Amino acid sequence: xxxxxxxxxxxxxxxxxxxxxxxxxxxxxxxxxxxxxxxxxxxxxxxxxxxxxxxxxxxxxxxxxxxxxxxxxxxxxxxxxxxxxxxxxxxxxxxxxxxxxxxxxxxxxxxxxxxxxxxxxxxxxxxxxxxxxxxxxxxxxxxxxxxxxxxxxxxxxxxxxxxxxxxxxxxxxxxxxxxxxxxxxxxxxxxxxxxxxxxxxxxxxxxxxxxxxxxxxxxxxxxxxxxxxxxxxxxxxxxxxxxxxxxxxxxxxxxxxxxxxxxxxxxxxxxxxxxxxxxxxxxxxxxxxxxxxxxxxxxxxxxxxxxxxxxxxxxxxxxxxxxxxxxxxxxxxxxxxxxxxxxxxxxxxxxxxxxxxxxxxxxxxxxxxxxxxxxxxxxxxxxxxxxxxxxxxxxxxxxxxxxxxxxxxxxxxxxxxxxxxxxxxxxxxxxxxxxx
Ligand code: FAD
Ligand code: 2HG
Ligand code: ZN
Numbered sequence: 478x479x480x481x482x483x484x485x486x487x488x489x490x491x492x493x494x495x496x497x498x499x500x501x502x503x504x505x506x507x508x509x510x511x512x513x514x515x516x517x518x519x520x521x522x523x524x525x526x527x528x529x530x531x532x533x534x535x536x537x538x539x540x541x542x543x544x545x546x547x548x549x550x551x552x553x554x555x556x557x558x559x560x561x562x563x564x565x566x567x568x569x570x571x572x573x574x575x576x577x578x579x580x581x582x583x584x585x586x587x588x589x590x591x592x593x594x595x596x597x598x599x600x601x602x603x604x605x606x607x608x609x610x611x612x613x614x615x616x617x618x619x620x621x622x623x624x625x626x627x628x629x630x631x632x633x634x635x636x637x638x639x640x641x642x643x644x645x646x647x648x649x650x651x652x653x654x655x656x657x658x659x660x661x662x663x664x665x666x667x668x669x670x671x672x673x674x675x676x677x678x679x680x681x682x683x684x685x686x687x688x689x690x691x692x693x694x695x696x697x698x699x700x701x702x703x704x705x706x707x708x709x710x711x712x713x714x715x716x717x718x719x720x721x722x723x724x725x726x727x728x729x730x731x732x733x734x735x736x737x738x739x740x741x742x743x744x745x746x747x748x749x750x751x752x753x754x755x756x757x758x759x760x761x762x763x764x765x766x767x768x769x770x771x772x773x774x775x776x777x778x779x780x781x782x783x784x785x786x787x788x789x790x791x792x793x794x795x796x797x798x799x800x801x802x803x804x805x806x807x808x809x810x811x812x813x814x815x816x817x818x819x820x821x822x823x824x825x826x827x828x829x830x831x832x833x834x835x836x837x838x839x840x841x842x843x844x845x846x847x848x849x850x851x852x853x854x855x856x857x858x859x860x861x862x863x864x865x866x867x868x869x870x871x872x873x874x875x876x877x878x879x880x881x882x883x884x885x886x887x888x889x890x891x892x893x894x895x896x897x898x899x900x901x902x903x904x905x906x907x908x909x910x911x912x913x
Contacts, residue, residue, distance in 0.1 A: 495540065496614055496622050496653035503651065503899075504620030506533060512899045515647035517589025518560065520581035522780075522791060523868025525593070525646045529903045537588060540653060546571055551659040552611060552628050557588025557652045573659040576603035580777035588652045594644030596864030601825030602695040602733070603660060606643055612656035613639045615649075618895040628656050641890065646866045647901040649894045665737040666695070667744050668769040671751075671760035672724035676802040678756045679726050683798065683824055685756065686730055689747050693740050696731035697825030701805070704779050704821040707834070711782035715774055719759050728757075728824070729776055779821055783832055786817075790833040790843065792850055795860035798827045804853055805831060811845045828863040851877040866905070873907050884910070 506513050516526040516536040528534060540558035547553075551573045555564060562582040565575045579585060579597040589595075591613065594606055603609060612627035625639045642650055673679045679699050686694055702725050708715050719727075734740040744762065751757045763769035783789045796804065805820035808831065812818060815835065822830040831850065835842055854861050855877040862871055862878070875884055888910055891898075898911060 496616055499535065499537065499616045499651055499653055500620040500622050502533075502535060503616055503618060506899055507619050507897055510897050510899060512902050514901055515588075515592070515651045517558070517586035517592065518581065518584040520585045521589065521593060521868060522793070522865045523862070523870045525866055525868030525901070525904050526589070527869070529869060532902065535651060537651070537653065538586065541586075543567055544654070546573070546659075547628070548572075550630075551661060552656060553659050554612075554626065554628060554654065554656045555587060557586060557591070557655055559587050561585050561587060561590060568659055569662060572662050574662045575599075576609045576658070576660055577606065580780060587655050587657070591643055591652055591655055592646050593866040594864065596823060596826060596828060598696045598698065598731075598823070600823060600828075600864075601697050606657075607640060609658050610639065610643055610655065611658055613642055613652055614654035615639075615642050616651045616653055618650065618897065618900050622653075623650065626654055626656050630658065644866065646868060646905050648891060648905045649900065651900075663733050663735045665732075665734050665740045666769070667732045667741055668763045668772055669730045669744065669748060669760055670718050670763070670772045670775075671728045671730065671748070671757045672719055672722075673726040673728055673756065674758050675725060679728055679824060680798055682728060682730075682751060682756045685751065686747065687825075689750075690730070690732055690743065693732040693734040693743065694730070694825070695733035696729060698729040698776050698822070699824040700727050700776060700779065700821035701725065701802075701819065702727075703817055704819045704832075705775065707782045707786060707817070707819060708775050708778050711785040712774075712778045715771075715778060717775075718761050718768075718772060722759065724758060727775075729772060776821070779819070779830075779832070783819070783834055786834050787836045788834070788838040790835075790846055792829075792831040792833075792861075793863050793865040794829045794831060794850075794854050795827055795863040796829055796854060796857055797859070798824070800857050801827065801829045804829070804850070807853070808833065808846070808850070811849065812842065815839075815842055815845075823864075826863075854878075869904050872903065872905055875906065 512532040514528045514532045514534050516534050519526050537558040540556040542556045544554040568574055577597045578599045591606055612625055614626045615623045683697055732740055732744050748760055763772055802820055805818055809818045817834040819832045822828050851861050851874055860878050861874055867875055888906055891911055
């Protein structure tokens with residue numbers, strides 16, 4: 478009964494949600510030591526947005542207003558519950574685009590994107606949210622509303638505190654408003670879908686494309702043959718745009734620029750040269766937007782195909798490009814016929830998505846994968862989470878990427894900002910250390 482009253486009260490407060498309402502909820506929860514889970518579009522891949530026990534979920538999806546767009550600078554200010562794709566559609570009409578794009582764009586929210594420090598397909602061009610986010614409004618655990626909603630590019634007055642909340646996965650505060658620098662929408666986009674015989678050729682193609690397509694390069698993605706098979710097997714209506722042949726790797730190169738003829742000629746000359754030098758074994762350039770979407774569907778559909786295939790063990794790693802695929806091969810040797818091992822990801826940013834698919838979860842398979850995958854990544858000074866965060870699933874693995882002193886400082890910051898530890902418990906940092 479008491480719980481029902483509590484929930485009714487919270488629901489009432491959420492009607493017509495705003496930062497003041499979020500503040501009231503947090504004040505209430507903090508005073509009673511009730512744990513909360515901030516939730517956006519719930520598309521995260523590490524269990525950050527789901528309650529573990531009896532936490533109160535604060536979903537800010539109804540805070541979805543666009544507040545302003547400066548049409549000269551491209552600075553957009555909006556509420557944190559805006560869906561990424563809706564923001565991109567709004568901007569399209571105004572001559573701008575969002576600096577990030579993900580397969581989950583139809584459901585994920587900008588507040589969730591900022592909280593996970595999401596990367597995605599445009600990272601190679603527009604970089605990290607740590608650069609694009611100009612300001613945030615954040616509600617602290619005790620209900621204090623922090624106005625850091627700057628709309629200027631340059632500001633070196635004191636500590637840049639908003640950076641602490643980018644990638645903190647709801648463990649330090651709830652983001653309620655976002656100010657983001659959006660780039661101009663350029664008129665010409667080209668997309669090539671290419672095949673390479675080995676990973677070394679993919680790597681070489683990347684360095685060549687950075688040199689020769691530099692100013693127009695807007696995405697550089699790769700998938701291996703096993704990822705292609707997965708998509709062809711589990712997704713309806715998807716086909717390989719290249720004639721049947723044994724291709725070990727596929728690469729998508731997108732260019733975005735302002736001069737249709739120049740950009741197309743530049744890409745075609747690059748592809749011809751790469752074909753002649755043997756870096757590319759086959760390829761096709763999208764002739765219209767529908768064909769381009771069908772190419773993207775292959776790359777963006779891998780996560781969905783994997784979910785349909787059965788159990789999946791997911792790893793999101795930053796590694797030196799030249800070492801990256803060695804891990805996939807090592808994993809295949811370790812697992813043999815017991816699992817399908819897929820390697821794909823944002824090659825332009827040296828971000829590997831290593832996914833291991835089995836008919837069902839199996840502890841003996843897991844024992845072959847972990848801790849090996851983390852130890853190997855750590856030994857190459859990589860990151861065990863390039864863009865998905867640590868959430869619940871990887872909170873205890875943080876030491877593979879961060880030194881003990883760094884983790885200790887993070888825990889001190891957590892305790893300072895959230896002394897009652899009500900914000901997203903069990904996530905990001907090892908729970909036992911936060912509770913000490
Ligand atoms: P949620 O999943 O709801 O939450 C994620 C975390 O942020 C949780 O810890 C939550 O507590 C916290 N949070 C959410 N909103 C707030 C808020 N307002 N204030 C404070 N904390 C908050 N990720 C990439 O980086 N790159 C990709 O290319 C990519 N592609 C994807 C493709 C698919 C098909 C899927 C399913 C996921 C993909 N993801 C990708 C992962 C996911 O979409 C991103 O992590 C996304 O940024 C999460 O946003 P969300 O709104 O769904 O957040
Ligand atoms: C992608 O780039 C996403 O497609 C999801 O980050 C990766 O499912 C994954 O492992
Ligand atoms: Zn990704």
